[in-house]
Amino acid sequence: MSHGSDQAVAAPAILSEVKPAVLPRPALVANNRSFSWITEKICGIIEEKTPRWWWVCFGVACFVASFTVAGLTYLVSTGVGVWGHRNPVNWAWDIVNFVFWIGIGHAGTLISAILCLLRQKWRTSINRAAEAMTIFAVVCAAIFPVFHVGRIWFALMPGYLFPFPNANYIWPNFRSPLEWDVFAVSTYGTVSVLFWYVGLLPDLAILRDRFFAAGNKFRSALYGFFAMGWRGSNRHWSNYEMAYLVLAGISTPLVLSVHTIVSFDFAVSLIPGWHTTIFPPYFVAGAIFSGFGMVLTLMLPLRAIYKLEDLITQYHIDCMCKITLATGTMVGYAYSMEFFIAWYSANPNESFAFINRAFGHYAWAYWIMITCNVITPQFFWFKKIRHNTALVWILSIFVNVGMWFERFVIIVTSLARDFLPSSWGYYSPSIVEIFTFFGTFGVFSVLFLLFIRFLPIMPMAELKAVTPAADPHAAPDHH
């Protein structure tokens, strides 16, 4: 795929007439870094003395996470009434937070699976951290549907939500979208963990060997256990590549299916504002949008702290910004299409639901959503903004906020204003609910900080494969 003069002998004559522009591809590892530099850089993060900022962040994260633990304990022992849920708004922050977190997880699978199959090699610098983010986001997401039920001890019993083979053929209700959720989320979680772990194998072996050489027997044994005897033989690599490809194939439909099924929770119900066919694609686009928002939020500080500019180059940030722009625009299109359908369907309930969203009691939430999700990503059209790391980071936070509000708008406005005006209500969260949600950021941060400290944040082998040194006979811009 090289362009330009080096193949002029074989090139068709037309090329000399039109003189196509030479489009050099940006290097994925800047400054011609060597293999050993990459290994030292990534392993150095784990091997160095635990930095002070890490302890501070970890302490704060543990403290914040304790809010979730305390909030959930109080919830289970007292009843769902300690949250702001009342009739008629019986689902609120619980489901909002669930959809929010599960949406964030989507970027990880997209990066690891779809970009892998499409051979988008820029994924190598960010895929490990994005996959970790996915798993931790699924953990945070799973908290909410599990704990929002009135009787968690039954919900977790086999035979109720989880199918349990028994002599009487009593199975869960497979017609219920909530049951589909159980399968969608647990499959997603399992496959994400597997994919992540398989990708980690060669890197765990590197750490095993390095700790062994450094005389740290305990950590060497620990990494060795999880590296499952990886020796880097040809056969290992061959099996590894195949396993990785198969898992990428399995994960690819999951990128689309998980949020499609989450959207079915609403789309299958009759409530105006929920009962629409546009939900699945709209939710998937929104999930990828929010996921990339979160990847940017996490990776940019990491890049600055560990001086990873040679590995997460400006080109990587550009790519992520462009995906955010594309999915954000899709989400904006979905918002306008919802209004069009509400009008075009001539269904008074549907039209009312949407007019109410934009101008009713929750209009403030709606306009926060529009500002953050439709207007914010449009800034990424401009190269200047994409090249301003601090600004990109701030805009990525807006994306996260906007996507939380999107779920709030969908869930709460529709329940608060449904078919019978007599059963209208207004929802506001209780302090327990706010603390519980706030605490999940702590849970997420605790897990992510542990990940940074103990696992390689980038796949070293894959990074080496995209350096120019890995392909010395290729054209200068080949990768």
Next chain:
Amino acid sequence: MSQTTPTAPDGDVTRRSFLRTSAVLATGLAAVAASLKPLFEMDDLPSAEQFMQKYYREMTPADMAVVLKRISNEVEKQYGIRPHVKDYKPMDGVEFVYALNLTRCIGCRKCVHACVGENNQSRNPEIQYIRVLKMPHGTFDLDKGDHNYAPESVPEKGFFYMPVQCQQCHNPPCVKVCPVHATWQETDGITVIDYDWCIGCRYCEAACPYWARRFNFAKPSIPKDRLNPEMSYLGNRPRKKGVMEKCHFCIQRTRAGRYPACVEVCPVGARKFGNILDPNSEVSKILSTKRVFMQLKEDVGTNPRFFYYFDV
């Protein structure tokens, strides 16, 4: 946590940092204690027996007898009254429908309170199955409905009243969305809930277009002297915290050949109830001869068994 403590440059703990840390720790401990307190006061956890209980439709009569005995014991322990709990089964050749005369209803809400008493609904927090909408004459625009009216006397001039409760749909959206089959439609048309099977996800409530379902957001409480001891398994036995409940056409009465409590109490005879499969029943005659105004929200396709009609 210790690493976050502000320390003096040489690593010693200063007086200020010590006080600050102590204050934070004390507040934290108090908060943890407050959030843990209800955990130790929990007395409504299910027994091992209940955990091992079979699903309603696979229980044999012997299994059911054991369960009914357990429920009786629980009620007796909590309320000091030995109840008569039965599992009433649907009768053959019966499909219940409800007809409500909008011309007659005066909005007195006697039905609401009779229902609360009959069906052992929680008094605090208050749970009621029936809501009465006050509507201005000359319109069925439900935008104008108000269920918070409190006049000195009803009926007020220029208004009519429309009670809404579970519509016992032919095509109930609530049943479809229940992930665990804890709610289903019986052969006599009544949609029931097994309170021992419900996990409390509230999806049915989100799916119901009538707001007919009520969730026990907190531990229900009923004064001991107000308990109705005539109970049924799928009907009015006391509910636990965290389960869904709703109108079940007074299953403990109607399946034993009596009228629902709301029909019996209605002072103006606005409420009619009976078997639609019997051509000579009162409801059959009403539906074939009266001006039946509607099934509520018929455009959503739920096809209720609850009809509103006029005397004209």
